[in-house]
Every structure is written in structure tokens, then in C-alpha cells.
Amino acid sequence: MRFLDIVLFGATAVGSALAAPAADTLTTTSKRASKFQFVGINESGAEFGNKNLPGQLGKDYTWPVHSTIDTMMGKGFNIFRIPIMMERLIPTKMTGTVNSTYQQGLDDIVNYITGKGGYAIIDPHNFGRYYDQIITDTAGFKAWWTTTAKMYASNSKVIFDTNNEYHDMDNSLVVKLNQAAIDGIRAAGATSQYIFVEGNSYTGAWTWTSSGNAAGMGSLTDPQNKIIYEMHQYLDSDGSGTSATCVSSTIGQERIKDATAWLKSNGKKGIIGETAGGANSQCISAIQGMLGYMASNSDVWAGWLWWGGGPWWGTYIYGMEPPSGTAYTGVLPSLSAYI
Numbered sequence: 209m210r211f212l213d214i215v216l217f218g219a220t221a222v223g224s225a226l227a228a229p230a231a232d233t234l235t236t237t238s239k240r241a242s243k244f245q246f247v248g249i250n251e252s253g254a255e256f257g258n259k260n261l262p263g264q265l266g267k268d269y270t271w272p273v274h275s276t277i278d279t280m281m282g283k284g285f286n287i288f289r290i291p292i293m294m295e296r297l298i299p300t301k302m303t304g305t306v307n308s309t310y311q312q313g314l315d316d317i318v319n320y321i322t323g324k325g326g327y328a329i330i331d332p333h334n335f336g337r338y339y340d341q342i343i344t345d346t347a348g349f350k351a352w353w354t355t356t357a358k359m360y361a362s363n364s365k366v367i368f369d370t371n372n373e374y375h376d377m378d379n380s381l382v383v384k385l386n387q388a389a390i391d392g393i394r395a396a397g398a399t400s401q402y403i404f405v406e407g408n409s410y411t412g413a414w415t416w417t418s419s420g421n422a423a424g425m426g427s428l429t430d431p432q433n434k435i436i437y438e439m440h441q442y443l444d445s446d447g448s449g450t451s452a453t454c455v456s457s458t459i460g461q462e463r464i465k466d467a468t469a470w471l472k473s474n475g476k477k478g479i480i481g482e483t484a485g486g487a488n489s490q491c492i493s494a495i496q497g498m499l500g501y502m503a504s505n506s507d508v509w510a511g512w513l514w515w516g517g518g519p520w521w522g523t524y525i526y527g528m529e530p531p532s533g534t535a536y537t538g539v540l541p542s543l544s545a546y547i
């Protein structure tokens with residue numbers, strides 16, 4: 209999902225911040241029905257209010273809530289993507305030092321998730337920009353990642369996502385930034401973790417070839433060989449994830465065919481890091497079709513994550529926050545076979 213939506217929801221949904229946490233409690237960890245290694249949710253909050261940097265905790269941004277993690281792990285989810293702002297964690301310059309207020313918030317949610325045996329994805333939700341400028345300083349970007357990865361070097365349940373949805377940049381720059389992140393993470397001594405890389409054009413699966421990502425992204429190298437290609441796929445007409453209407457009941461599987469072929473012919477692993485559709489029968493069929501197709505190609509698809517959970521979404525069309533989020537009540541009950 210793009211900046212505009214985050215700003216919009218960040219501005220309008222703050223009222224619910226004071227609502228009491230969901231009463232759901234974790235009783236047992238559900239048995240996983242699917243073959244996927246990772247099934248999870250994007251947990252928004254810390255990237256909200258991103259026009260206000262650094263911003264204030266509780267006013268401009270918040271952190272995902274522990275009880276939501278409990279509830280969703282109880283339903284079988286095992287991976288949570290935590291969008292953050294690069295500028296909030298390391299302000300002023302990418303080679304700088306961490307802001308301890310923000311770091312404590314990140315540590316708290318990451319350690320909570322991984323302490324329960326889940327995976328936590330650290331997702332700089334920056335679209336390849338730092339203070340709104342396209343990042344061209346690959347050495348600075350590498351330094352940002354070395355500083356960040358050092359904090360989690362000993363936690364193998366952390367996953368590093370180089371950046372959310374690069375777009376409108378040179379494809380070659382996107383490849384260089386991904387490689388710099390990989391190099392920076394490994395240089396920090398973080399050698400056990402998966403690294404999720406993302407492509408240009410909002411890392412869309414449906415445009416993986418036409419955008420040019422297919423031409424260059426395959427050349428990324430990791431001495432630990434733990435790269436997973438994170439692609440995003442929404443099922444509305446322009447693929448932007450802004451409508452509750454899906455193109456057709458078969459659009460999900462159609463849109464990831466090309467990327468599936470690329471993963472197979474290049475011997476790579478992929479994950480759908482963001483997907484969603486409206487709470488209606490056409491979208492539910494489209495999502496089921498896509499996840500079923502991924503399950504039958506689980507040699508290359510490691511899993512999927514819904515967009516999105518988090519305490520401030522309110523009545524958002526794709527809201528996956530318990531107990532009353534639109535997708536939590538209207539879509540999730542139809543997805544149990546794919547978790």
C-alpha cells in the first residue's frame with residue numbers, strides 16, 4: 209500500500225488508539241493446515257503519520273499490540289511484518305545512530321513475537337526514499353542496515369526486508385540497494401536470518417517481468433543463501449490495493465503466474481508479502497484461487513502475508529485486526545485451509 213493511504217488512515221483512525229485491547233487470549237497454537245513455511249500479517253502502526261518525522265508515539269504513530277499477536281498466532285499465523293520508518297529509527301542521516309525511543313518500541317514488539325516462536329519482519333516502509341528523496345547513496349544505505357541488523361544479530365527469528373515497494377527508480381539502482389542491504393546485514397554479523405528483497409514498481413508480482421525486475425533482480429547474491437523474493441499482489445483493477453472490488457474470481461492466480469514461472473526458472477524462493485481483497489464472495493474466491501495455486505507451487509512460494517492488521521485501521525476495507533476488522537470477520541474464516 210502506498211504513502212497516501214497510510215497518511216490518510218494514520219490521520220483519521222487515531223481515535224481508536226485509546227480503545228481497550230482485544231479480549232482474545234491465546235489458548236493453544238493452532239495446527240497449520242497448509243504447506244506454507246510462512247503465513248502472516250502486516251501489522252501497521254509505527255509507519256503511520258510519516259509526514260511527521262520523527263513524530264510522537266501515541267499521536268503520530270503507534271506499535272502493534274501484543275494481544276493481536278496472541279490471537280493471530282492462535283489462528284496459525286507465524287510471521288508478522290512490522291512496517292517502520294527509517295528516519296524514526298536512525299534520524300538525520302543513514303550513517304547516524306539509533307533513536308532509543310523508537311528502538312525500544314521496535315525491540316518490544318520484535319522480542320514479543322520472536323519470544324513466542326514467531327517470525328518478525330523488520331520492514332522499513334520507505335519506498336526506496338529517505339526524507340522523501342530517492343536513496344542513491346548505497347554506502348549510506350548499507351550503513352543503515354548494518355546498524356539495524358546489529359541489534360538483532362543473535363535473533364534468528366528476525367527477518368530483514370530491505371525496503372517496502374521501491375518505485376519510479378532505475379531498476380539497476382534497486383538491485384544495487386538490495387545488494388547493499390544484504391552486504392550490510394551480513395557485515396553486522398547477522399548471518400542466520402532470512403533477507404526479503406523487493407523489486408521496483410511496488411514489487412508487484414503481476415509486473416515482475418514487464419517492470420524489468422526479472423532482468424536484474426536474479427543476480428543478487430548472499431553468502432548465507434537465505435534470500436526470499438518478496439512480491440506484493442492486490443486483486444483490484446489497477447493492482448494498487450485501494451478497492452474492495454476484485455477484477456474476477458480467478459484474478460489472483462492469473463496475476464502470479466508469470467512470477468511463479470520466473471521463480472522456478474531461476475531457482476528462487478518467493479513470498480507474497482502483501483495481499484488483500486474486499487470482504488465479498490468474488491474477492492474471497494480470487495484470494496483462495498491465488499493461495500491454492502501458491503500451495504501447489506510451494507517449491508517456490510514460501511508463503512503469504514495479509515495487508516493489514518494494526519490498532520489504528522478502524523473500518524479499513526482490508527482490516528485484519530481482531531475482534532471486528534472487516535477482513536478479520538469477513539475474509540479470514542474462508543482462509544483456514546491456506547494458513
Ligand SMILES: *[C@@H]1O[C@H](CO)[C@@H](O)[C@H](O)[C@H]1NC(C)=O
Pocket residue numbers: 262263264265296299307308309310
Ligand atoms: C526520538 O523519537 C521520538 C519519538 O519516537 C521523538 O519524540 C524524539 O524527538 C526523537 N529524538 C530525536 C533526537 O530524533
Ligand SMILES: CC(=O)N[C@H]1CO[C@H](CO)[C@H](O)[C@@H]1O
Pocket residue numbers: 209210214250289291333372373449481482515516
Ligand atoms: C498496503 C500496504 O501498505 N501494505 C503494506 C504492507 O506493508 C506495506 C504497507 O504499508 C506496504 O506498502 C505495503 O503497502
